[in-house]
Amino acid sequence: xxxxTQIPAALSVPEGENLVLNCSFTDSAIYNLQxxxxxxxxxxxSLLLIQSSQREQTSGRLNASLDKSSGRSTLxxxxxxxxxxxxxxxxxxxxxxxxxxxxGTQLTVNP
Amino acid sequence: xAGVTQSPTHLIKTRGQQVTLRCSPKSGHDTVSxxxxxxxxxxxxxxxxxxxxxxxRGNFPDRFSGHQFPNYSSELNVNALxxxxxxxxxxxxxxxxxxxxxxxxxxxxxGTRLTVT
Numbered sequence: 001x002x003x004x005t006q007i008p009a010a011l012s013v014p015e016g017e018n019l020v021l022n023c024s025f026t027d028s029a030i031y032n033l034q035x036x037x038x039x040x041x042x043x044x045x046s047l048l049l050i051q052s053s054q055r056e057q058t059s060g061r062l063n064a065s066l067d068k069s070s071g072r073s074t075l076x077x078x079x080x081x082x083x084x085x086x087x088x089x090x091x092x093x094x095x096x097x098x099x100x101x102x103x104g105t106q107l108t109v110n111p
Numbered sequence: 112x113a114g115v116t117q118s119p120t121h122l123i124k125t126r127g128q129q130v131t132l133r134c135s136p137k138s139g140h141d142t143v144s145x146x147x148x149x150x151x152x153x154x155x156x157x158x159x160x161x162x163x164x165x166x167x168r169g170n171f172p173d174r175f176s177g178h179q180f181p182n183y184s185s186e187l188n189v190n191a192l193x194x195x196x197x198x199x200x201x202x203x204x205x206x207x208x209x210x211x212x213x214x215x216x217x218x219x220x221x222g223t224r225l226t227v228t
Binding site: 004031032034036041042043044045046049089091093098099100101102103104 | 115117144146151152153154155156159167169199201203215216217218219220221222224
Protein backbone atom coordinates (compact mmCIF):
# COMPACT_ATOMS: atom_id res chain seq x y z
CA UNK A 1 0.00 0.00 0.00
CA UNK A 2 1.40 3.36 -1.07
CA UNK A 3 1.82 5.89 1.74
CA UNK A 4 2.83 9.51 1.21
CA THR A 5 4.24 11.78 3.90
CA GLN A 6 4.90 15.51 3.72
CA ILE A 7 7.25 17.46 5.95
CA PRO A 8 6.87 20.03 7.43
CA ALA A 9 3.12 20.22 8.10
CA ALA A 10 3.34 24.01 8.25
CA LEU A 11 5.94 26.57 7.28
CA SER A 12 6.09 30.33 7.75
CA VAL A 13 8.76 32.34 5.93
CA PRO A 14 9.47 36.00 5.15
CA GLU A 15 8.92 37.22 1.61
CA GLY A 16 11.83 36.64 -0.74
CA GLU A 17 13.11 33.51 0.93
CA ASN A 18 13.85 30.33 -1.03
CA LEU A 19 12.22 27.27 0.46
CA VAL A 20 11.95 23.50 0.06
CA LEU A 21 8.95 21.29 0.71
CA ASN A 22 9.51 17.58 1.19
CA CYS A 23 7.48 14.56 0.15
CA SER A 24 8.29 10.90 0.72
CA PHE A 25 6.54 7.78 -0.57
CA THR A 26 6.84 4.12 0.35
CA ASP A 27 6.36 2.33 -2.99
CA SER A 28 9.09 3.26 -5.47
CA ALA A 29 7.15 1.71 -8.38
CA ILE A 30 5.36 4.98 -8.99
CA TYR A 31 4.18 5.98 -12.46
CA ASN A 32 4.37 9.70 -11.76
CA LEU A 33 4.31 12.24 -8.98
CA GLN A 34 2.28 15.44 -9.02
CA UNK A 35 2.55 18.57 -6.92
CA UNK A 36 -0.62 20.58 -6.34
CA UNK A 37 -1.52 23.87 -4.74
CA UNK A 38 -4.75 24.33 -2.80
CA UNK A 39 -6.13 27.65 -1.60
CA UNK A 40 -8.51 27.55 1.40
CA UNK A 41 -11.82 25.89 0.52
CA UNK A 42 -10.86 25.53 -3.13
CA UNK A 43 -9.98 22.73 -5.51
CA UNK A 44 -6.49 21.60 -6.48
CA UNK A 45 -4.32 23.34 -9.05
CA SER A 46 -1.67 21.16 -10.66
CA LEU A 47 1.78 22.72 -10.43
CA LEU A 48 4.17 20.11 -11.76
CA LEU A 49 4.06 16.49 -12.86
CA ILE A 50 7.21 14.36 -12.87
CA GLN A 51 7.24 11.10 -14.79
CA SER A 52 8.98 8.16 -13.16
CA SER A 53 11.72 8.35 -15.79
CA GLN A 54 12.42 12.02 -15.05
CA ARG A 55 14.54 13.59 -12.34
CA GLU A 56 13.02 17.06 -12.22
CA GLN A 57 10.58 19.50 -13.71
CA THR A 58 10.62 23.29 -13.67
CA SER A 59 7.93 25.92 -14.08
CA GLY A 60 8.82 29.51 -13.41
CA ARG A 61 9.98 29.85 -9.81
CA LEU A 62 9.07 26.23 -9.04
CA ASN A 63 11.34 23.22 -9.39
CA ALA A 64 10.35 19.70 -8.41
CA SER A 65 12.75 16.79 -8.16
CA LEU A 66 12.16 13.06 -7.92
CA ASP A 67 14.41 10.35 -6.49
CA LYS A 68 12.61 7.04 -6.84
CA SER A 69 15.34 5.00 -5.20
CA SER A 70 15.07 6.94 -1.96
CA GLY A 71 11.32 7.49 -2.23
CA ARG A 72 11.57 11.27 -2.11
CA SER A 73 10.43 14.34 -4.00
CA THR A 74 11.09 17.98 -3.21
CA LEU A 75 9.38 21.16 -4.34
CA UNK A 76 11.69 24.17 -4.41
CA UNK A 77 10.12 27.63 -4.48
CA UNK A 78 12.47 30.49 -5.31
CA UNK A 79 12.02 34.06 -4.13
CA UNK A 80 8.76 33.36 -2.31
CA UNK A 81 5.89 35.88 -2.47
CA UNK A 82 2.81 36.41 -0.27
CA UNK A 83 0.71 35.08 -3.16
CA UNK A 84 2.46 31.73 -2.74
CA UNK A 85 0.66 31.25 0.58
CA UNK A 86 -1.43 28.08 0.24
CA UNK A 87 -1.36 24.39 1.07
CA UNK A 88 0.94 22.32 -1.14
CA UNK A 89 0.08 18.67 -1.71
CA UNK A 90 2.12 15.95 -3.34
CA UNK A 91 0.49 12.85 -4.79
CA UNK A 92 1.98 9.64 -6.14
CA UNK A 93 0.31 7.38 -8.66
CA UNK A 94 0.96 3.83 -9.61
CA UNK A 95 -0.18 2.81 -13.10
CA UNK A 96 -3.92 3.43 -13.31
CA UNK A 97 -3.95 7.07 -12.24
CA UNK A 98 -5.26 6.57 -8.70
CA UNK A 99 -3.50 9.25 -6.65
CA UNK A 100 -2.29 8.79 -3.11
CA UNK A 101 -1.89 12.14 -1.38
CA UNK A 102 0.15 13.40 1.51
CA UNK A 103 -1.53 15.60 4.10
CA GLY A 104 0.04 18.74 2.73
CA THR A 105 2.33 21.54 3.83
CA GLN A 106 0.59 24.77 4.77
CA LEU A 107 2.83 27.61 3.60
CA THR A 108 2.57 31.20 4.81
CA VAL A 109 4.76 33.86 3.20
CA ASN A 110 4.83 37.02 5.28
CA PRO A 111 5.24 40.44 3.60
CA UNK B 112 -11.00 24.90 -23.26
CA ALA B 113 -13.50 24.07 -20.49
CA GLY B 114 -11.96 22.77 -17.29
CA VAL B 115 -13.48 20.35 -14.81
CA THR B 116 -16.79 21.58 -13.42
CA GLN B 117 -18.71 20.34 -10.40
CA SER B 118 -22.18 21.00 -9.03
CA PRO B 119 -23.46 22.03 -6.64
CA THR B 120 -20.84 24.20 -4.97
CA HIS B 121 -22.22 23.72 -1.48
CA LEU B 122 -24.78 21.34 -0.03
CA ILE B 123 -26.29 20.84 3.41
CA LYS B 124 -27.97 17.54 4.21
CA THR B 125 -29.33 15.77 7.28
CA ARG B 126 -28.08 12.45 8.62
CA GLY B 127 -29.71 9.51 6.84
CA GLN B 128 -30.45 11.42 3.66
CA GLN B 129 -29.03 10.69 0.22
CA VAL B 130 -27.00 13.05 -1.97
CA THR B 131 -25.90 13.19 -5.61
CA LEU B 132 -22.89 15.21 -6.74
CA ARG B 133 -22.10 15.89 -10.38
CA CYS B 134 -18.93 16.34 -12.40
CA SER B 135 -18.16 17.27 -15.99
CA PRO B 136 -14.62 16.41 -17.05
CA LYS B 137 -12.19 18.66 -18.85
CA SER B 138 -12.99 18.85 -22.54
CA GLY B 139 -11.69 15.75 -24.33
CA HIS B 140 -11.04 13.74 -21.15
CA ASP B 141 -12.48 10.26 -20.75
CA THR B 142 -11.76 9.25 -17.15
CA VAL B 143 -13.22 10.63 -13.95
CA SER B 144 -11.97 10.01 -10.41
CA UNK B 145 -13.61 11.09 -7.17
CA UNK B 146 -11.85 12.05 -3.94
CA UNK B 147 -13.02 12.95 -0.46
CA UNK B 148 -11.09 15.58 1.48
CA UNK B 149 -11.83 16.03 5.17
CA UNK B 150 -10.81 19.30 6.79
CA UNK B 151 -7.05 19.49 7.25
CA UNK B 152 -6.39 16.21 5.46
CA UNK B 153 -5.17 15.20 2.04
CA UNK B 154 -7.75 13.91 -0.46
CA UNK B 155 -8.67 10.22 -0.25
CA UNK B 156 -9.46 8.25 -3.42
CA UNK B 157 -13.06 7.01 -3.64
CA UNK B 158 -13.30 5.47 -7.11
CA UNK B 159 -12.55 5.95 -10.79
CA UNK B 160 -14.74 5.57 -13.87
CA UNK B 161 -13.58 4.82 -17.39
CA UNK B 162 -15.77 3.69 -20.29
CA UNK B 163 -18.79 3.90 -17.99
CA UNK B 164 -17.42 1.30 -15.61
CA UNK B 165 -15.90 1.55 -12.14
CA UNK B 166 -12.25 0.63 -12.70
CA UNK B 167 -10.69 1.21 -9.29
CA ARG B 168 -12.12 1.71 -5.82
CA GLY B 169 -10.64 3.01 -2.62
CA ASN B 170 -11.49 1.99 0.92
CA PHE B 171 -15.03 3.39 1.02
CA PRO B 172 -18.24 1.58 1.97
CA ASP B 173 -20.94 0.58 -0.50
CA ARG B 174 -22.94 3.64 0.55
CA PHE B 175 -20.71 5.43 -1.94
CA SER B 176 -21.63 4.66 -5.53
CA GLY B 177 -21.17 6.31 -8.85
CA HIS B 178 -21.97 6.40 -12.49
CA GLN B 179 -20.37 7.62 -15.70
CA PHE B 180 -22.47 8.67 -18.66
CA PRO B 181 -21.69 8.29 -22.38
CA ASN B 182 -20.59 11.94 -22.52
CA TYR B 183 -18.00 11.09 -19.80
CA SER B 184 -19.69 13.14 -17.09
CA SER B 185 -20.09 11.44 -13.75
CA GLU B 186 -22.17 11.34 -10.59
CA LEU B 187 -21.24 10.42 -7.05
CA ASN B 188 -24.07 9.15 -4.86
CA VAL B 189 -23.87 8.77 -1.10
CA ASN B 190 -26.68 7.01 0.77
CA ALA B 191 -27.54 7.04 4.47
CA LEU B 192 -25.38 10.08 5.16
CA UNK B 193 -23.32 10.17 8.34
CA UNK B 194 -21.85 13.19 10.08
CA UNK B 195 -18.42 11.88 9.07
CA UNK B 196 -19.31 12.26 5.40
CA UNK B 197 -18.97 16.02 5.78
CA UNK B 198 -16.08 16.94 3.50
CA UNK B 199 -15.00 18.57 0.26
CA UNK B 200 -15.67 16.19 -2.63
CA UNK B 201 -13.29 16.61 -5.52
CA UNK B 202 -13.62 15.34 -9.04
CA UNK B 203 -10.60 14.88 -11.29
CA UNK B 204 -10.40 14.01 -14.96
CA UNK B 205 -7.70 12.57 -17.17
CA UNK B 206 -7.28 11.31 -20.72
CA UNK B 207 -6.31 7.66 -20.47
CA UNK B 208 -7.08 6.26 -23.93
CA UNK B 209 -4.56 8.55 -25.66
CA UNK B 210 -1.68 6.86 -23.89
CA UNK B 211 1.63 8.64 -23.65
CA UNK B 212 3.61 9.83 -20.64
CA UNK B 213 0.96 12.21 -19.35
CA UNK B 214 -2.04 9.93 -19.73
CA UNK B 215 -2.57 9.79 -15.98
CA UNK B 216 -2.11 13.50 -15.29
CA UNK B 217 -5.17 14.60 -13.36
CA UNK B 218 -7.02 17.90 -13.46
CA UNK B 219 -9.25 18.78 -10.54
CA UNK B 220 -12.51 20.69 -10.28
CA UNK B 221 -13.37 23.25 -7.60
CA GLY B 222 -15.10 20.69 -5.41
CA THR B 223 -18.47 20.36 -3.69
CA ARG B 224 -18.58 21.18 0.01
CA LEU B 225 -20.98 18.75 1.71
CA THR B 226 -22.12 19.43 5.26
CA VAL B 227 -24.12 16.76 7.08
CA THR B 228 -26.03 17.93 10.16
